[in-house]
Amino acid sequence: MIPSIMSCLGSFTILLLLACWTIAEPVQYCRFGHRTQDASVDFCLGLTTHYNATSNDHDLYLSVQVTRASALGWTAVGTGSMMAGSLMFIIYGDPFSDSKLPPTVSIRTIDGHRQPHVLSSADTGEADLRILQAEWVPGATGGDDISVAKTAVVCYSCEKWPGMPISAKTRSQPWIWAWNNKQKFENYSEDVHLKVHSYHATDGGWGRFYVDMTRSIDQDSSVPSPPPIKPGVAELGASEIPGGWSWMDSIVHVHGWVMAAAFLAVFPAGVIVMRSGSPKSFQLHWILQILASILLLVGVAIGLIRAHKLDSFHHWIGIIVAICSLVQIVLGWRHHVLFVQIRRRQWASYGHIWLGRVSLLLGWTNIITGLLLTGRSFSWIAIALGLVAADAAVLAGWIWVSAHRHKQRPQSEESPLYALQSMRDDYFAVAADDDDESETRFSRDESEPVAISKKDTE
Template identity: 30%
Template sequence: MDGALMFIMYPSSENEDTYPTIIAQTLKDAASGHDTPSPLSNVNITVQSSTIENSVMTANIICQNCAGDQSHQSVDISSTKQPWIWATGPGDTGSNVVSSDSQDADINQHNNYGVFFVDMTATKSNSSAVPSISGKADIDVKPLPSSVPALIIIHAVCLTGSFLLLFPLGVVALRWFKWVRVHWMLQVLATLICLLGLVIAIAFSAMDPEYSAFGEGHQIIGIIVVVALIVQAVAGYKHHQDYKKIGRRTWISNSHLWIGRVVIVLGMVNAVLGFSLAGSTPETIGIAIIAVVVLALTVAIAWFGAKRSKSSAIPLGSSEPSSIALSGYNTPRGEDNSYRPGYGEGPPVRGEGNNYTRGSGEGQPAQGHGFV
């Protein structure tokens, strides 16, 4: 709520059953976004009328410069759906109840809040009188399900954990340790978790009027990233099948490689955007720092792993003696043009990094495993 324009009402100390105290306030430079707001001296408001009846406070207010003042977030008077936040509390009885004539009374944090929308074009008037606004007199207000906060946490854990832990580990497993099976298992697991996180996000966004339009950048990027992950998984499977047959990369392989790189970076960026959308400044900064560190380490390990593989390869045209039996080149191929299992060492097969690998073990076809 940092920088928000607020209209705050609480009972007057002298006429607490009749007239409320009304003040325009804002919150500035609050580290957490939650603190006691301060009065705005440069906002020109006129209270036309105010009453308290049956514990319900009503006020008609005219604001001459709420749309253009720079001391707070401006009101968009051209919007037909301007979002507002309502809040009440923290209590109706006891020490929590505020009763004061002061415009800077110490008020505790609210315990009930929600979102509503106003057609601001109907609130403009050149007259000093309060404009007549047509619309619904009775509004059905429904609270968000109590499960929404828990769903948001699960969503954050799923997506943040996938892009800051599982996907980077999958890259390291392949690039450094050459663990092909561990690589694809981690990537498939992370992709499934991201799908679950997306379904959860769609569910709680549909419940919240503020996000049900799916117009936030975090939502749009998130959908694109998860769709790209599905394409990435299909490309990875096709790459693996083709590579077993022909022993080299294809355009599918390169697509799998570059989609993976872009998706991991976008996923990390979107994780930071998600925490920013939630209004958690310290957490946003923390996640951003972690994302940068994880990305830098992943790139460094992948680069050194590729360099290590290249330095240990048998170079093309090398004059060094080879222990590979010449007869190995005559190992028969099957109908699908792939090497059939034979005896002894298989032929040298060029890996994805232009490196030769050798078949080993009885009855094992020679295969080269590169990295994705």
């Protein structure tokens, strides 16, 4: 049975890895201005690059979502590190108009730092651009005061854009964004005059970010759709600095590795040594579980510092698991005290067993949700799933072996060695609920263990 389970888990992991290599990994950059105290720019850009065998060039698919609370102003994203030569996508419109006009997607460029003009055929060179989607949808909160402009554009042979270079092979493609929240429009034509954005960087009016274009390449031969925007993910294959590394990223990495060490290595190791039958199994068990609990609490603290606020299932699951670990320590201590007195399981024992199982499952789940929340690649997620599957298979196999060994033990043997071994195997018995409790007890003088049957105690 156990070999079959392990074989199935291994096959599943291999298939998942193969699937991940063939799936496009859209990159994403977002600024969540409506989540801040002083509402500011709020947009998301998603990218997928597709190799077109017909043209022998890369086509660029873009999804741009802009969250709006009024009809004032405009939001723009563009290629390159400056306005000159940038391919710009400027979005504006009235989401609350009775005319139900869709948002305007004005594609422009300029050769200097002045008013951008709408693209002409002379501007695009051999590249070709098409608008695929432009519509208003209610905001995530469902309120009438928030609306989202959902737009999608495809740029065929986009590497042939004659302005600022666009390459599917660069790991740090510069992009710019700009924002104006005060302009009142008389109409929403594509060539309407745009008032200047604020000259202050970041939330004030403009900024830069960098995208790993190699990650966005779609290996599938079929024509892709515009990439979906992952809710709540600020950076996916993108960063505000070239190269994609910052001290905040390092904190996220430390958080992830600490939690992975706790739930993929130390906690499972504590379960295994408790069922090992070693004379030091209990001592090793509590040492490992205390170490894992410390790693868990440190990881949760780092996660809370990085998150600033609790706004996802990942955060809440992490807090629940941290609380469970503290309860586990109390239940483990209580089990030990009562077991020494009565030599059998009681409420603290079963609470410790089942809460440990639930905590381990939640911890494994949160490893995956953490990778999804931080926008890690499909390959990382597949590796994590494979490690979780391997952990589950090893624990299941060890539990089965331990339970089988317990059932095969000669029950008629009443030697002092058997009494000592029985107690050692059943002390926590975190692996099997259906194991018979030890029928052995120790005399007051623990230097002379004796076997006492249930009949003798009646």
